Amino acid sequence: MLRRLHHPVLWVVIATVITAVTQSHGYAEEVDQDKLAKIKAAYILNFVRFAQWPVDTFDDTDDNKSPIRLVVLGKDQDNLAQLLAAMTNDMIIDERPINVTHYLFPLPPDNDDDPDQLETYERNLKALYDNLKKCHLVYITAMDRSEVKTTLDQLRLDDVLTVSDIPR
Numbered sequence: 001m002l003r004r005l006h007h008p009v010l011w012v013v014i015a016t017v018i019t020a021v022t023q024s025h026g027y028a029e030e031v032d033q034d035k036l037a038k039i040k041a042a043y044i045l046n047f048v049r050f051a052q053w054p055v056d057t058f059d060d061t062d063d064n065k066s067p068i069r070l071v072v073l074g075k076d077q078d079n080l081a082q083l084l085a086a087m088t089n090d091m092i093i094d095e096r097p098i099n100v101t102h103y104l105f106p107l108p109p110d111n112d113d114d115p116d117q118l119e120t121y122e123r124n125l126k127a128l129y130d131n132l133k134k135c136h137l138v139y140i141t142a143m144d145r146s147e148v149k150t151t152l153d154q155l156r157l158d159d160v161l162t163v164s165d166i167p168r
Helices: 008-022 026-030 033-050 080-087 115-132 145-155
Strands: 068-073 096-103 137-140 161-164
Touching: 033 068, 033 080, 033 137, 033 161, 068 080, 068 115, 080 096, 096 115, 115 145, 137 145, 145 161
Parallel strands: 068 096, 068 137, 137 161
Antiparallel strands: none
């Protein structure tokens, strides 16, 4: 199992800082969005530095250690995936390179009565979750609450660390 950070005070502090930094009320509106994205990226990378995943979550070979896979899921309004990719370009954590990917949630069918559209949507959704289960950290950005809940339900039994700044 993924070693989890259990200290409740630490989580309260982390949640408070992320919420204070990312909320768009009062003074936060004046904060540069690029700086906010850099702060989010720094937090995500620190989560990666302090988390440990089971050995079987990596596709290592004798010659090569597979990367730590990070995913930004959802609308990436502040280009977080691109920023993380640039920041981790030559980064090694626990002797592993970092791989950053951005996935969008599949669009629901225009017509729920069309079996072809529904089948395509369900196939795309399954492919998304299969890919996410192979990741180590998934950062969930702005998405519909039902999509967030479904994503968390799909990943809850896997060794995937989920992170978000979406208010509860």
